[in-house]
Amino acid sequence: MKVLVTGASGFLGGALVRRLVAEGAYDVSVLVRPTSDLSDLGGARERVRPVYGDLGDPESLVAATRGVEAVFHSAARVDERGTKAQFQRENVDATARLLSSAREHGARRFVFISSPSALMDRDGGDLLDVDESLPYPRRYLNLYSRTKAEAERAVLAANSPEFTTCALRPRAIWGAGDRSGPIVRLLGRTAAGSLPDLSYGRDIYASLCHVDNIVDACVQAAASESVGGKAYFVADAERTDVWRFLAQVAADLGYPPPTRRPDPRVLAAVVAVVEAVWRIPAVAVRWSPPLSRYAVALMTRSATYDTSAATRDFGYRPIIDRATGLAEFLRWLADQGGIVELTKNLR
Numbered sequence: 052m053k054v055l056v057t058g059a060s061g062f063l064g065g066a067l068v069r070r071l072v073a074e075g076a077y078d079v080s081v082l083v084r085p086t087s088d089l090s091d092l093g094g095a096r097e098r099v100r101p102v103y104g105d106l107g108d109p110e111s112l113v114a115a116t117r118g119v120e121a122v123f124h125s126a127a128r129v130d131e132r133g134t135k136a137q138f139q140r141e142n143v144d145a146t147a148r149l150l151s152s153a154r155e156h157g158a159r160r161f162v163f164i165s166s167p168s169a170l171m172d173r174d175g176g177d178l179l180d181v182d183e184s185l186p187y188p189r190r191y192l193n194l195y196s197r198t199k200a201e202a203e204r205a206v207l208a209a210n211s212p213e214f215t216t217c218a219l220r221p222r223a224i225w226g227a228g229d230r231s232g233p234i235v236r237l238l239g240r241t242a243a244g245s246l247p248d249l250s251y252g253r254d255i256y257a258s259l260c261h262v263d264n265i266v267d268a269c270v271q272a273a274a275s276e277s278v279g280g281k282a283y284f285v286a287d288a289e290r291t292d293v294w295r296f297l298a299q300v301a302a303d304l305g306y307p308p309p310t311r312r313p314d315p316r317v318l319a320a321v322v323a324v325v326e327a328v329w330r331i332p333a334v335a336v337r338w339s340p341p342l343s344r345y346a347v348a349l350m351t352r353s354a355t356y357d358t359s360a361a362t363r364d365f366g367y368r369p370i371i372d373r374a375t376g377l378a379e380f381l382r383w384l385a386d387q388g389g390i391v392e393l394t395k396n397l398r
Contacts, residue, residue, distance in 0.1 A: 053078045054273075055115050055158075057106065057149065058125030059099070060087040062229050063164060063221075066262045067123055067269055069095045074270075082106070082115040082126075091228060106145035112152040121160035121273050122153045124206075128195070130231075131346075132339040132398065134332050135194055142198035147205055154214045160273050161206065164265075165218040165282060167258075167356060168192070169200035173344070177353040179256070183282055183360055193345040203282060210280035217278035219268055219361075221260035221285045222354065226376050227383035228262065231397055233349070239394030241301045241309055248309040249318075249350045250294040256353040257293050258286035263371040268361060275365035284356035287376075288369045293350065303381055304390055322347060338398050 054071060058064030059081035071077040072095040080100040083089065089096050104111020106126060116122065128141040146163070153161055170178075172188035187204075191197035203218045210216040225234040240246035268285045272278050298308035313321075322342055329340045340346075361367035387393045 052076060052121060053080070053119050054121045054123065055080045055082065055102075055119045055153075056123045056125065057082050058127070058164075059083055059092065060089055061125060062232060063224055063262060063265060064123075064125040065089075065091045066226075066228060067125065067266050068092055068099060070266045070270065072098050080115060080119065082111065106149055107140065109148070109152075112148060113156070116149070116152045116156045116158060119153065119156065119158050121162070122149065122158050123162045123164075123269055123273070124149055125164045127164070127199070127202075130339050131193060131195060131329075131343055132335065132337070133194070134335050137336070138194040138198045142195075143201045143205070146202040150206060150209050150216075154209065159213070159215060161209070161214065161216040162269055162273050163203065163206040163216065163218045164269075165203040165206075165220045166195075166199050167220045167222045167284065167354060168196045168345075169203055169220070171196055171345075171348060171352075171354075175348075175352070178355070179353055180355050180357050181284075182357040183284065192348055193343065196345065207280050207282060215276075215279045217272050217280070218282040219265065219272060219285050220282060220356070221265040221268075222356070223257065223259045223349075224262050224265055225259055225380065226262035226371070227379045229380070230393060234259070235390070235394060236397065237297060238300060238304070238390045239397065241297060242304065242306045242390050242394075244307075246297075246309045247311045247313050247318075248294065249312075249347065251312055251315070251351075253351075254295075254353075255293045255351060256355050257291050257349075258284070258354065258356045258358075259289075259291050260286050261369070261371045261373075261376040263376070264369045267370050268365070268367050271365040271367060272361075277364040281360070281364065283361040283364070283367075284358050285361055285367060286356050286358050286369075287371075287373060289373045290355050291373075300377070300381075304384075306390075318342075318347070
């Protein structure tokens, strides 16, 4: 099967490319910029067809999608660095153009990597074991949430008998090879002593997703006849106690866990100031905000997801358990020189 993967220089996209190449049943193309670093693809790099360009260039989209049977769309602006125009262009407009080009050139399948953030209400609270009946919010937490939701809606609306589309919603993808994801960033701040304890003594639960589990879900969803026009939560088998998990990993790395608990009123005031400053384009395009309403929500609201729809429609079962994934991640992290070295240049 001829397939196209976007975001191949990223954590998830790279892992998906390596899996597809290893299986041997796929002819893999990747849409990448000439400056993209594909070194994490390892030996798979020599066995893929690179198409140089980007999602904003119609000519490179034609070259990338011509003759392709399935598209895995992983590329996105995923952190909080960027302006409204950048998020709209890279998450919404780019997805619409890719959908159109894929359909026009005969693709039969389109698997979109969405996010549970698309369902997070600005003024919402805990979400425990929710399923796909959860509606989109009336007010979004940030530009990322809003644009992922808009892109997801476009993907699902494009479904037809000739063009099967679906969206997968993993949260906080983690594992060996992760250089800039939320878990890595939180560990980096823990090592630096700059991460406050925002649990305030509460248990905060989350459904995380190991990279191998979402990769397996991508492959299975692309082959299923039951996914058309649907979105699916994808998560690890284990429910994670966020702050205990951070404390455990920090201890394994030799760092104390976060203990400083800021006054909630002071925290809210700081967030308001930071978000006001980050509305300035010159600031927004250069750095991720040190604190935001979205970041606080991720660390103070429980969010766990029922994955039974994915099991029903394409046989999803986590293939990596927490203990195995964590051991692999810690070994890989040591090979990178540790968390401080890995995160020293993150913006």
